[in-house]
Amino acid sequence: MPVGRNRFLLLRRKRRRHRRFSKLTRRILAINVIALAILVGGVLYLDQFRKGLIESRVAELTVEGEIIAGALAEAASIGPEAVQVEVDPAKQILARLVVPAEIRARLFDLDGDLLVDSRDLAVGNLIVVKKITPAGSLETFLKAAAATFHDAVDALASKEKLQPYTEDLDQTSADYPEVLAALEGETTTLLRATENASAMVTVAVPVQRLHRVLGVLLLSKDTADIDRLVRRERVSILKIFGVALSVTLLLSLFLARTVARPITLLAEAADRVRPGLGRQVRIPEFRRRKDEIGDLSRSLKEMTQALFDQIDAVESFAADVSHELKNPITSIRSAIETLSRTTDPAKQRQLIAIVEADVARLNRLVTEISAASRLEAQMSRAQMVAVDLGKLAANLAEAYAATAKRGAPEIKIDLPAFADRQPLLVNGLHGPLGQVLRNLIDNAISFTPPGKPVTLRLRRLDSAVELAVEDDGPGVPPDKLEEIFKRFYSERPAGEAFGQHSGLGLHISKRIIEAHDGEIFAENRHDGAGNVVGARFVVRLPLA
Structure with a gap:
């Protein structure tokens, strides 16, 4: 084999030996990890889960609003002929029913003026205490990383475009389309976007007695708790994903080792056979394996042995042919040498007959040797x-x-x-x-x-x-x-x-x-x- 070819094979074996992960190993890892990542990505999306929770929130607020509106109509109005809601009884009812549920309630009269705001009734909630973590701490870094991750996932979610939720200092019914609709006697819900990327759910319920609208109850609550629940679910899924990913990687590496490593060893052995090292090369055996790798190992070993046997047969055939051809050639040479030294016509005719017989024998040998050498090739093609x-x-x-x-x-x-x-x-x-x-x-x-x-x-x-x-x-x-x-x-x-x-x-x-x-x-x-x-x-x- 040419020197350049040998150098190429040596370089290829070195690259295979120094390669930390084979292409087959990388493919097995990629297929398993990508499939798992797609599955987890679909679960992390959780958009339908969030929408379902928001719809449940709207339904709950609607039911609660109708109950509270009924209580206001009965207890905060003076008789059947009442045309407005009394403020003081309304405050007491809202303080008992709304404040503990952390729902904001606002009561508007027929003129659209704000009568009661439950936020003014919950004095204890005016003071908010937050723990401030030191800048540069691990906790701060983890929170920032988590926030970035959640923001990225939320950005991929197909959220509908919502109008921003704003409040004026002097609120009136004109600021809220749902309140205006409720003044006409129709319960109305609306979803708006808040500044902190959450949504604000509002339900406007008419307060009416004997089919007479006395005012409008506006219940509102943001979806921050829903977003926190969704994010906790994402974190839980990520933890499960981490465990599943670790198991997948270990199993993939094990699978790759049981598949790629034996194939690499067999390939290296085949590379060593090719330069002509012959029987010095040991073909790896995987006798205990009953799978395709074991079959490949046994087949490669048998193929190599058959190759060596064929080489031996060719060498033996060449030696036999050389021996068989030497006999008539030697006889012809001897006859020609003798012919040049004799002048007896009878002996000359005898020597010429010997040469002709040996030439015929050589022709017959060459013809049959050629036919024998082509026999196996002809049978393999037919x-x-x-x-x-x-x-x-x-x-x-x-x-x-x-x-x-x-x-x-x-x-x-x-x-x-x-x-x-x-x-x-x-x-x-x-x-x-x-x-x-x-x-x-x-x-x-x-x-x-x-x-x-x-x-x-x-x-x-x-x-x-x-x-x-x-x-x-x-x-x-x-x-x-x-x-x-x-x-x-x-x-x-x-x-x-x-x-x-x-x-x-x-x-x-x-x-x-x-x-x-x-x-x-x-x-x-x-x-x-x-x-x-x-x-x-x-x-x-x-x-x-």
Whole structure:
């Protein structure tokens, strides 16, 4: 790998190692915290809660106003013929009913003049004592911060635009539209804004006796207590939010650690594998985890092992190819050197024949090696389909019969009786499976004595299809039953010229069958006396 590429990978690993919080951790934290913040923000809004309390305040003042107005009409007027409210009895009634409830009551006569103001009756409330906190103290800072927070939330609330509430020193009914409406005999309510950002609720109730209006009772009370209640609820919600946020952050960090940290370790291990450190790299294992992270760890480890196995296979293949190619090259070199020193025409023709045979052998080796090296890539790109193995075997048997030379072994096929009704279907690639059958048939033909047949037998097992290729040759040495599937292994019958086979046929067949999740093996056939009467190559493939 280039030096610049290595430096880039090292820098990336350093950045990942020194990063306090991974991107995945930050995303988990952001999603959980934002969702919680939106929920809490909606609760902190509390606008509907405040409106409901104000509506309740209006209803309460209306009921109280009607009760007090009735009491004034009965007790503060002189007989049914009265045309005005007596002031002194009215003061006594208001002092008993209004002052304790901290409601302000004002009584206006028919001319609109102010007769009684309950604020003048509550002498004890004229003196207000407030505790002054030292400037710069923590309490002062917290109060200022809380006020700023509440003001910000209130600013976001969809409050309706209210007219300001003002009072003149000489109050008359003309200052209050609701009082003017009540003089006409209609109970009227109104909401105004005060200087301290609260609202002032006013209810004007006509004081009437025998359907005659004697005056108007104006009850008023601000919503400062409602605002304080709403703010206390906000503070309570913030406390709960603080606890919930702490729990959310801890759980998010735990989740991120159980997810992001293992992924980071796996990524770092993959980065170390890439520069070519090979088996020195240890892939982290999370065997105890039964989740997707554990699956990823196991898959990455298996993938890395498969990569190393493939590298080993490539190295072994290169070594075998080098060895196989050296033999004919060495033979050609020796023949050419000898040819340059001899003048005997017969020997020259013999040496030229050797060179031609070795060149043909080299050509055959290169062709089959190239086909073997492309095999896995071709199979990985192709799409497997349902292949009728019985029909494939029958077609090959007919093809061999049509092209057989005189004296060549006969190809017999033994299919189950139900093969026409129930095809022997397997999932596979038609071309590679046909190549396997041709390799096995060609191998059997090369060992079969003249006059003896080669038999193809197919049968259905529980969950597989078994195909066997049988010959009547000398069989396979017991210690070579597995070795014959190795690359470049060649065990040829007596009398066959050297170099006619590359030794790749059975090896390629094994790779094709294993790529189809099947198995292939060799065994010897025996007669009743236990003597070897031939070889049998068996292929088993799962049913489609």
